[in-house]
Structures are given as C-alpha cells and as structure tokens.
Amino acid sequence: MQLLPILLIVFPLLGFLLLGLTQKLMSKSTAGILASSVIFINLVIATVLFNFVSSNNETLTTFLFNWINVGSLNIPFEFVVDRLSALMLLIINGVGLMIHIYSIGYMKEDEANNRFFSYLNLFVFFMLILVLSSNYLVLFIGWEGVGLSSYLLIGFWFKDHANNDAAKKAFIYNRIGDLGFLIAMFLLYTNFHSLTISEIAAKASTLEIGNPTLMVITLCLFVGATGKSAQIPLFTWLPDAMAGPTPVSALIHAATMVTAGIYLIARSSVLFVLSPITLNIILIIGTTTAIVAGLIAIYQNDIKKILAYSTVSQLGFLFMAVGLGSFTGAMFHLFTHAFFKALLFLAAGSVIHALNNEQDIRKMGGLSKKIPATFALFVIGTIAISGLPPFAGFFSKELILGVAYEHSLTMGLVATLVSLLTSIYMFRLLFVVFLKPESDAVKANHHVHESPKTMLLPMSILAFFSMVVGFINIPALFSENHQFENYLAPIFEISHKLVPSHETIPNVTEEWSILLLPLLVIVSIILFSYKRFVNEKALQSASGLTSLMADKFYFDEIYDFIIVKPSIFISNFFRTIVDQTILNSFIDSIGSSTLLIGNYVRRLQSGNTGLYLLLMVFSIITVLFLNIIL
Amino acid sequence: METTMSQFQTVPLQYYIIFCSALFSIGVVGVLSKRNALVIFMSVELMLNSANLLLTAFSAYRNDPAGQIFVFFIMVVAAAEVAIGLGLLVVVFRSTKTIDIQVLNKLKW
Amino acid sequence: MNQNPKIQLTNRSKVVSNKEMTFMERLYLPAILKGLYITMSHFFKKEVTIQYPEVKRPVSDIYRGLHVLKRDDEGRERCTACGLCALSCPAEAITMVAAERTDDELHLYREEKYASIYEINMLRCIFCGNCETACPKEAIFLTDRFVASETKRNAFVYGKDKLVEPKDAPIDISKRQTAEVKTFKLDKSKSHNK
C-alpha cells in the first residue's frame, strides 16, 4: 500500500520517457494505447487508494527520500494520500483516461501524435506530484511541472506563431502567480520553519483569527492560485490557451490543472479560515470573475473560447464558494465540473472534428441531425453545467447557492445570477451550434461526420458520470445522506473547529427557494435564449454593452494600457535619460580613468610567466613577514 | 609542548615543520629558477606534497582525521590538475614547439 | 559464383564473406575455447620429432647424400682427375688439381693421373648426382650419408680427407649398382671413352 503512490507517479513518467524517446519508432496507435494503458493502470491504483482512505479514515504517507537536508531546512520527498488527494487522484486519472482514449481518435491524423501522448503523460505525472505532495516545495515542483506541460501542449502546434504566443502568454501569466506562491513559501518557512503542510496546519491552528502574517501568506498563496486558476487579474491566458488541441483544453484547462488553485486553497484551508480578510478578497475576486467571464462568454463566437470563459466563470464560482468558507462546496463543484466540462470540451472537439477544424459558431448550425450522438452528449453536458436537476451540476451548485444565501441574500442573488449567466451562454451555444438552421458553411461542407467510437465512448462515460455523480451528495431537503460532505469532513475538520462553519443545514423554506429559484429562472432562460439565438438576431454585430462583452471588456487592452505602455514608457525613460546620459557618463569616466591607470600598470604584465611567479612569491613572503611582525 | 613531547619519545613535530618548509622552499626555488614548464609543474607538485605531508603530520599528532581527509582531496585535485595541465602543455607544445615559459608570453594578448 | 565456376587451383579454397558477426561470435569466448581445445588436443598427440643423431629418418635406397670417392679392390683411388664431374656440375661445386703418379705411388692410385686436391663445396652442391653419372671411372658416388652441420663456412668445403673412403671401412654403394646401372656401364657404345 505504501508503494502504490510511487507506482502512481512512476507509470506516467515511464510512459513519458518511453514515448518521448521513441517518437519516430513507435506506431501512432501503439503510442495512444500505451499512454492510455498507463493511465488505466493509474486509475486502478487510484481506485484502490480511494477505497483504502475512504473505508478507514487514515492518511497514507509514503516517504521516498530526504530531498533537501541543509541545516534546519529539511524537505522530505514525501507523498500523502488522504481523502482530498484521493479524490483528486480519481478526477485526474478518471478524466485523464477518458481524454487519453478520446485523443487516440482525435489526434489520429496528427503527425506528432506520439509527442502529444508523451506530453499528456508528463502532465499527468506532474499533476500527480502536485496533488500527492506532503509539502509546499514538492507541490511547487508539480505546480511548475503542470505549467510546463501546459506550455508545451498549448504550443503543441508550434509551427503557428499565434499558438506560440498563446503558450508564452499562459506561461508568463502563470509565472506572475508563481511569484506569489514562492513568496508565500518563503514566508511560511520563516514563520513556521517547515514546509510540510500538515505541520504548518498544526502550528497555524494555534494562532488567533486575523493574524496579519497569515493574511499576507494567504494573500500570496491566493495570488498563486489566481494565476493557475485564471482569476481576475490573471485570467486572460486561459481563453488564449484554447490554441492547444481540444483534448488538452479538456484535460488541462478545464478539468484538472486550473483547479490546482482551488486544491491549493483547500489544502491550506486552515490558513485561509484564519484570515477572514483574504477570504473576503477571494469572495470579491471570485464573484467578479464569475460574472465578468460569464458576461464575456455570452458574446463570444468561438466555440472553444465560450467554453474557456465558461471555465473561468465556473472557477470564479468555485472561488466564490471558497470565499464563503465552503471548501466542501468548492471541492464538490470542482468534482462535478471536471466531468461535465471535460464532456463539453470533448463534445466541442467532436463538433470541430466533424467540421474539419471549424471553430466559429456562426458557421455552424443544424448539426443536431448530422451528428446526433454528439448533440445528445452536448445536451447532457449543457444541462449538467446549467444546474438542471437531476444532473450533477444541480447538486453541486445547489450546495454553493445554499451557502451563499446563508451568507446574505445579496450574495445568494449574485450566485444565482452567475448560474443564470451560465445557462444563458451554454444554451446559446447549444442552440446556435445544433438547433439553428444550417449556415451556408455547413451546407457547403459535405464531410460532416460523426466522430469515431474511440471519441464517443469516453464522452459517453463522462456523460454518464455527469448525470449521476451528483447523487453522492443529495441536498438536505431530500435526504440526510451527505456522502460527499462526510467524506471530506476529516480534511476540513481543523478549519471547521477553528471557525464555525457556514455550511449549516438551511431551513426547509430557504432550501426550497434555493432549489426552485434557479430552476424557474433556468427554464425561462431556455425559452428566452431559444427565441433570441435561434432567430439569428444574436449574430448581428453587437453594440453598446454587448459589444463591451463581446470584446471581453477590453481586458487585454486595459492591461496593455495600464501595464505594458507605462512600462515601455518608463523603460524608455530609463534607457535614454538615466542610463545613456547619466549612468553611462559616470561609468565611462570610471572606464577612462581605469584605462589611464592601466596604461601605466600594464607594463607589469609583460607576459613573462617567470616574472609573475617571482612577484607572487615575493607577495607571499611579504604576507608571511607581516604575519610574523604584527 | 615540550612536556607532551617527552611522553612520546618520537620524532618531534618541529622536524616535520622544518622538513616540509625545506621541501616547499625547494619547490618555490624550482618554480622561480626554471624555464621549462614541465619542471615548474613538478615543482608545484613538490610544494603540494610538502603541504600534504605537513597536514598528515598535524593530523597524526593531533589525532584529527580531517587533515588526512584533506590530503586525500588534495591528491584528487592534484591528479585532475596534472591531467589537464599536461594536456595543456602538450597543446602548447604542438602549436609553439616549445614549453619554455620565457617564450610563452602570448598570454599577454 | 556457382553458375560460372572458375578454375580452382585447390578444392580447399574458401569464399571470403565479410558478414556482420553475430553476438555469440563477437563474444569471441566460444572461439577462444575452441582454439584452446584444439591446442589441448595436440598436447596429447604423439610427437613427430625424430631425435636425429640417435634415430635417423629412413631414406630411400637411392638417396643422394654426401659424396664418396671410391677406391678399387686393391685400395687404390679410382679417380683420374679427368674433370668431367666438375664440368657436369651445374652448381660448379667441384674443383680439382691433377697430378702425375710417381712410381712409388702405384699402390695409391689406379690411374697414371690422379687428383692431388679434390674439393666439393657442400654449400653449393645441390646433390643432383650429375657427377656420378659423368664419372667414367666409377670413382665418385653419392651416398645416403648426411653432410654434418658446421659452425664455419670453410668447413663445408670437403677435401679428399673427407671424401675418399677410408681404406679399412669401405662405403657400401651396392644399392646404387642396380642391374640397369651395370648394364648401362657395360654398354661401351654409350661410354665416354670410346
């Protein structure tokens, strides 16, 4: 049992090395099957581990070796499997397996198929390190590693310059966040003299609420999380990251990597509950992100971009839940979201595949008849993400909404608004792509075809899970059986003890209203969007507020104006005035005076080694002489 | 110091100091008075060795193994240094046909 | 190769092939062990050495070895120093100086003229036997004896002291006097002294 976590990371690493080293040698199908079977083995192991930790409430610690042992700094390379990481293991390997299988079909035509699979395995390897690590530094390896794999996969088609730019953008935005993470680590070490998560939690739990150091640390951690999870200041990379292959978007930029921020915060829940100010900031940023991204998503025309903004919005929703103190809610939604967002991306990939790499939804329409299977799967995903009962999204959103209403009515309404936005853009997407009359482009395209079984099968499995997975945590209204909450309870035990939870069970009327309100709204939205989008109106050029949304609130342009332009201006100023005129003349004078002195002194350097040696010996003699005298 | 020495009735530590200093000085004289790079190199080795011996002597007299460990590492460094140094000498000889350090003043440029 | 067979000088020739060696071959150890086996098998074979002075290799009856200058039945040297043997010698190994027999030498030499010096350089001689054939007096014969090894070249120039057979121990040359030879010698029409 102790060995299993090691095996868990060894297999993807082996897969990566094998595939990476034999790129040209291995046939494409073998590569896909090899990569998938690696993940399949991993899934089996993950299931075993999950069973183990869920059946008996203990954590499994695997010590590999002492990584850094310098002075008082002691960083073991150690893996911890507790209920939280076991859950993440299931998500990563489960969704990962589906996407690997899907990729066999999707990437069949690509010449760099083997490279793709080796990168995917590498990603899984780093992601597993991230979730398994027992301390922040090893976690940081995984954190950077997934960033690397993300970079490699976004820029997978590196021959196109735009893709490279997108990859670089993602990488750089992530680095900004990582800086926060690094600072947080330094602070953690100086304050707690350890980087092991459990030790820090134990030491931090003795501090009082609102400790300023903790606040700074948590803020820095949150900066890291915003980078990785695409929150407001640092979110624009995620839509651009859609330049990568669709399975990558599904795996990395929807289901797993972007949730690392949430995971980090959930892992450090003790620190966060002790700093309410940070939680409030998270709440604000999460809410803003959710709304802004949702609004942008409504007016996008690229199928993948819509899903990307949807992801950003959902992540904002998750942060909102975290900000409200509901880690369980966040984790639950993360769990369900992984399934249906992966499903949606894969389905979108299937659409793109069917239309020969067409991503503009204006050139789609009426696909429900041509690719019925994809349509059905897409509908399931849409319903799930919109939160219609009894699909998974409903249950998880309900949990968060409940917490929001518990917090305040305003908050509850805002949360409801977010889910409203979700259903608006999702149904718009559904209608425009599948139900609207066929566009000219589709009519002209005679090669519209349903995807192969290797793509449909994993999608179906994901769809199945999107439908049923919510039942593991049925709302209090219907049942007392809160499996998911009970499952994660030990993880957040300390934090709940420290700060009384908001996640008290709401009274029945409130619960009903929570349940019914979104339901009503969603139904009305469906009708509204059907009317609005299927009737072609929406596709005319937007104006006013809508154009603002369509242009993503000019976030990139604002960044350009606030940060890039001034920095260029300041740089120019320093370059021309400070450096070239002031500093240069100063330094030049040093140089010229050195030159002057050197002109005389250089005669000593005759090139005669004997002379040098003589001088050296006499210097030694002088030093010794002085030593005796003084 | 004299009293401790008399307990052992063995070679006084000063002998080693004198001997090693003499050896070291011979090395220095060699470095200064020779023009053959190879012999200079050997003189450097001689100096290293005198230091080694003195380290060992101190280590043995003070019962502190660190000195001998140090000698071991000096030997390692010396071996590496000789491999590289002689390689350089051969290269220099190939290009200039001499290893006279008076001639090798090209370092100046 | 097989379709167009070339003339082969020996049936033991092998076609050379520079095939890539297999792993087992590249290990060399089996080949080495095989070699060791071969040498070892020779170790136990019967040695073929003949320990010369004690044991002699059997030679044929008409083996052409060291020359002998025969004496006649009365013990007189047969050679008359006619020089035919030197003339017939392809290697020019024979030299001689003739002398006239005085009266008190009657019991020593059969003919009136005799060889006072008769030398054969054994380093030049090729033991062809032409001298024997050429001799009209049946004086020189090749025998089955060997020329002994020496340490100086001069010693290989054999004079009369080594060539003439000792009086008391005549060298048996009857093996060479086969019936054909005798009849050939009797046939005067073929004789030199017509």
Add this chain to the structure above:
Amino acid sequence: MDIHFLTYKLSLAGGILLLSLLIAMYATLLERKVAGFFQDRLGPNRAGTFGLLQPVADGLKLFMKEEFMPANADKFLYILGPSLTMLVALLSSAVIPWGGNLNIGGVDYSLQMADINIGVLYTFAVVSIGVYGVMIGGWASNNKYALMGAVRAASQMISYELAMSMAIVTIVMTTGSLSVNDIVAQQHGFNWNIWTQPIGFLVFIVCAFAECNRTPFDLPECETELIGGYHTEYSSMKLGFYLFSEYINMFIASAMISSLYFGGYNFPFMDVLGVSPNWITIIGTAVLFIKIAFFMFVFMWIRWTLPRFRYDQLMRFGWKVLLPMAMVNLILTGFFKLLFK
C-alpha cells in the same frame, strides 16, 4: 619485535624469493616444453633428463654473452630499467599468503611474509610502479623502437590496471576486507570467490595477461613491428632480467588469481580430513602451488593458442570492453550485496 620473529620473517622472505626465482627459472623450461607439446614437438630435452638443466644452461648463456650498451644510452638508467623491473616483480609476492599457520612448539608461524591490512592496495601500488622499469629501459636505450615499445607497454599497463583494479574492488566489496589474508581465509573449503565473481575473474585474468605482457597482449615486445620492443637494445643478463621478470610476474599473477578467486591454500573437504592443522597447512600450501602451476599452464596454453592483438584492438578492448564490463560487474555486485544484505 623480537629477534626470533625477525629471523623467521627474513628466512621466509629469502625462501620465497629463492622459490620465486626457481619457479620462474623452471617456468621458462615449462614454457618451452609446453610449446613443444602443443606443436607436436618434444621441447628441450638434451640438457639433463627432460631438459631439467636447460634453464641453468640458458642462464649461463645469458651471463656469458657480450655485455652490450648502446653508445648514446643513458648508462645509469639503462641499468636501472631491468633492475627495477625485477625488483617490482619480486615485491608483490610479499602479501600473498602461501599457506595457513604452522604451529611449531606452541608458536604460530604464518606462511605469509607481511599480513598488512591493505594488502590489496599494496598490490595496486606495486603493479602501478611496474611501468617504470619498462619505460626507463625503453627510453634509456635511445632507440626509437625501444621507445615506442616502452610507450606502448606503459599505456597498455596503465589502461589495463584500471579494469584490474575494478575487478579487485568487487572482490573487496564481497569480502569486506583489503587484506589478502582475510580474503583467502574467507574462502574456506570450497567457498571460493569464483562462484560469486565469474565476470570479475574473467576481467582479472585478462588484465593479468596484459599486465604480464603475455600473448595475446604482448604488444610491447612485438617482434614483427617493433623488433624487440622496449628491450631491443638489451643483451646478456639485462635482457635476461626483463625476460625473467616476465615469468616472475606470471608466477605472482597466478598466485594472485589463486588467492583472490580460487581459495588460495583452501581446498574442498579440508575440515573432514581429520588430520592435524599442521598437515592441513602443508597440504594447503601444496594445493596452492598446484593451483599456481595450473594457472601458469593456462598462461602458456593461451599464449600458444591465440594470435596477438593489433594495437588499436588492444586499446579498444581495454577501454571499451573490459572497463565497462568491470564497472557493470561492480554495480551488479553492489546491487546484489544490497539485495542480500
């Protein structure tokens, strides 16, 4: 240090010295006899019965021959070369245990000259300075063939020394001791190191061939290319020293092989024989000499079987085959040692 002990050690040293010389002497005869037999000949058999006096005759001949010294030779070094070779060849016998302990009158007499606790390292050291004799001799002759032979010999010896050291290091790893005596003592009975170290043995024996300059590694004295190698200019007993030291080296190498891999003076069933320990020691010494004789025979056997390597083949073999093999062996040994700890 009492006089008794000192005299014993000195006499043992003298005895072993004489013994090695004697054995080397007769090894030359053996070589010629063996060569003869391998070639279906008899070998020397005229001087004495079975040619037993042949080595004496050879030695006499070498002594009687003209003492020739090249005009431009460095006189001192020219003489130093063969002497050093001989000296080094004789030095390494010091750490070989020729037998167990003899108990005479209640005192244990060890049949090893010096049981120093770093015997294996001592062997390394002696082997590593063996190059000097060859190099000095070759250089002092002031002859380009001799110099080439000397340089070849030196580079060959240095190259093969590495693999040999690696092979011995594996032995040290398995036995955990640097003392040859300990290593031999641990191979009690039939518990020989060859069973655990076959690859190491292979590497060691090949390197032993190379270090002794024996065929197929006799490049330094390769007649066809370099006239006579480093001893081209040597004659008389100085040449004799070079040739002789080769046989001494062979003897010592055989003794090392027997000690390190074949149990030295140990033999199977030595515990169930039921005779007094002194007898065991004597039998053990005899057994050791039988082993040594066998390996010397193997040396000769190989010499008269295999052709000589080409120089580039020799170097490639040493660096690209033997050294990696020895290293792999080292790693494997370490691995197994960890596994069965």
Add this chain to the structure above:
Amino acid sequence: MFSTYLFIFLSAVAIFSAINVLLSKNPIHSVLYMTLTFFTLAGHYILLNAQFLAVVHVIVYAGAIMVLFLFTVMLLNLNKEGQFSKTNLMKFIAGIAGGLLFLLLIGSLKSFDVAVVSNPELTQIGLVKNLGTILYRDYLLPFELSSILFLSAMVGAVMLGKKDKI
C-alpha cells in the same frame, strides 16, 4: 629512537632528490628524482602511521602522475634542456627568495602553538577502516563531488588531446 633515524634518513634522501629535480639537466632525470622523492614521502606517511595515504600516495603520484610526466617528456622528446636556462641573476634571486621563504615558513609555523595530543606511531586514524568511515560518513558530498571533478578533468584532457581543431 629508531624512527628518528628513519625520519632523518628519509628526509635526507627526499631533500637530496628534490634538489636534484632542479639540478638535473635532463627532464627525464628530473622526473625520476621526483619519483624518488615521492617514495620517500610515502615512507614518511608510513612513519606517521598513515598507511592508507601512503599507499594512495604511491598509487596516485608514483603510479599515475609521474608516469604521465614521463609520458609527456618522452612524447615531446624534451631530452635537452640546453636553451632553457635562466640568467644567473634570476637563479640568484630565486635562491634568495626560496631561502627567505624557508626561514619565514619555519618562523611563522613555529609561532603557532600546536597542541600535540597523540603519538603518531600509535594513532589509528590513518588506517583504511577509520579513514573510510569518516570519508563515507562525514565527507560523502565532497567525495562524490571529487568524482565529478575527475570526470570533468578526464573530459578536458581528452578534448585537449584531440589532434584536430575544435
């Protein structure tokens, strides 16, 4: 007393041969005298009961380093020093400097009060077992690093030795 005589003998030989390293006209003789010096130094190590160092010294210096020197001298054919000689003035200055240094070294080393705590002939730290334990326990990292140093030296030497230009 015996060890003192041995010490004096070894030292005398060492200094004699060290001086001869400098005085020999022929580099080969220098190298050989150097080797002799190293052997006497090995003797010194044994006198200090540093057996391991003694043997390693012989293996490394006599067995490897000086052989390399010999190789170089032989291959470069530097038999004659002839043109390599400095002016007498330089030699004089060198001698003075060496002498000065000698005196100063003794003086400065003597001024340290080195506490003698053990008998070098009986101390056990020089044995392989003890040194090995310390080397592999306390100095493991430098030990491993030195292997990297060796590797890079090897690579460097091979690169330098290559005939063709890089």
